[in-house]
Amino acid sequence: MVRITTLALLCLVAAPATAQERESERYERKRLSAGEVVSRTYECSGGMTAISGGYRLYGQPDNSIDFMVVANYPDGRGGWRIDIRNVTDRAQELAFRIYAICQ
Structure with missing residues (x-):
């Protein structure tokens, strides 16, 4: 059993929120030849830097x-x-789709 004191709860609630935004961009129907590589970079806006990110492939058979x-x-550039x-x-x-969590 974990005990959280009132002071700990106040610290968690009072912690300042950092500005984060989830940005996404989608590229549809890109045709790739055999062995071809497509590279995409999602740039964060407003001087923010990507702290995490990822992708999702659509329409691929299981x-x-x-x-x-x-x-x-x-x-390395944000x-x-x-x-x-x-x-x-x-x-x-x-x-x-490529996405980034920017801060």
Whole structure:
């Protein structure tokens, strides 16, 4: 059993909130040839820096691996970067979203 004292609760409630915003961008129907990589970076606005981020692939069958995310990281300039590779031997349609949590 965890006991939280009144003082601890006051400290949690009184902690100042930092400005964060979730930004997202979507790229639809990008056609990638066999082995091609698409790279995208989401830049945070207003001088903010990406503290976290990610992606979502759309329309991919559950039992198939047509695309592989080979990079998913802060780009070092305040944004969030992803690289996605078509790992098949044929051209494929790709729909994805990249997002960042900016502070």
